[in-house]
Amino acid sequence: MKVKVVTKILEANERIARENRRLFDNAALYVINLMSGPGAGKTSILEKTLALGTGLRIGVIEGDIAGSDDAERIEKHGAPVVQINTGGACHLDANMIYEVLQDLPLQDLDLLVIENVGNLVCPAEFKVGEDIKVMVLSIAEGHDKPLKYPLMFQESAALLLNKIDLAPYLDVDINKIKKDALSLNPDLKIFEVSCRTGEGLSAWTDWLKKKALKNQKTADDKD
C-alpha cells in the first residue's frame, strides 16, 4: 500500500529543492520560478524577454498539465527548453525539476526560467530551488486578486501587471492592486507591462539582467 503523508511530502520537496539549489550554484545559474493564474501571459512575457536580447544566456523549463505549445513557442527564440507535463498535478515540485535538469546545458546558461503551471494557489507553496519567485497578474483578472490569493503576492520578489493596454476597456482599479499587493509584501517590485504594445518590458528586463549579473559576480567571487 502506498501511503503519502502530507508533511513528509513537503519535507522531501524541501530536501530536493536544496539539491537543485546546489546544482544551480555550481553552474553560477540564476533561477526564477515564474508563476501566475491561467492565461495571465507568462509565456508571452518570456518570449518578449528573449526577443529583447538581454545578453543573458537563458534556458527555460515549461510546466503544463498537458501539451507542449509553450515549449514550441520558446524554441522558436532559440533558447534551450524542456517541457514538463504534470499529468493532473496543479503545480511543479522540486523533483519534477530535478528530473529534467540533465536535459539542459546548465553550465552554459546565465538564467534559468521555470514557468510553473497556471495556478494562483499551489505553485507558491512548493520551492523548486529558485533564487526568486516572480508572478504575473493580468489586469483583466480584476483588482481583488491580492487579498483573495495572498500567498503568491507574499512569496514573490516581483509582480508583472500584464495586459496594461486593456486598462481603458476594463473596470479595474490598478492602484488598488498595487496598494494591496504592497500591503502584503512591501518589498515587492511592480512592473506594468504589455506584451501587445511592448510598454514597460525594458524596465523589467533591465531589472532581471541586473539580478542575474549580480548573481554571476557573487559566484565569481567565490571561485
Added chain:
Amino acid sequence: MKVKVVTKILEANERIARENRRLFDNAALYVINLMSGPGAGKTSILEKTLALGTGLRIGVIEGDIAGSDDAERIEKHGAPVVQINTGGACHLDANMIYEVLQDLPLQDLDLLVIENVGNLVCPAEFKVGEDIKVMVLSIAEGHDKPLKYPLMFQESAALLLNKIDLAPYLDVDINKIKKDALSLNPDLKIFEVSCRTGEGLSAWTDWLKKKALKNQKTADDKD
C-alpha cells in the same frame, strides 16, 4: 501520527458528495458547481444572473482561499449566501459543502450555486454533490486553455466565454476555443457573454432556468 492516504481522500469525498446529493434531492434543489481560473468573472456572472430575475429562488455558497468580498457582493442582491474560506486549499471538497448546508434554507430554494475557488485545475477533480458543473473562461486568458486544462472542459455541462466585449482588443481566436472545447466534450453548451454589456446573458439564464425547473418537475413526479 496523522496519515492521509490519497485514494482514501477521494473515496471519502465521493461518499460525502453522495450524502450532499441526498440532501439536495430531498429539497428538490438543483445544484451547480461553478468553476474557473482566477478573475474569469464567476461572481460577476452570478450577480448578473441574480439581477436578471429568473424567478428562481437562488442560494449561493462562495469558496475562496481568503476574504468575504464575493459573499458581500452576492448579499447585496438579497440571495442567501455562505462564505467558505479554505485557508490554503485550492478547491472546495464535499465535506466543506456539507459543513455549511445547515446555514442555508435548502427547502426554500430552487437553485444552489456553489462558486468554487478560482483555479482551472483541481476543482474539476472533486465532486461536491452537484447536478452539473459549469465553467467560465475569460477570453482574455487566450485560446490555448482547452488543450492545456482539458479536465475542466470535459467535466462541464456548460462553458461561459466571458468578457466577449474585449475581443477587438485581444489577439484571441474564439473559434479555436470553441472547436477545441467541443473536441474534448461534444455535449458542451457554450455561451458567449459579457457582464459589462449584458450580451448573451439572457440565453444563459434561460438555459439555467429550464434546467432547474426540469429538476423541480422530476422531483414533483416522485412525490
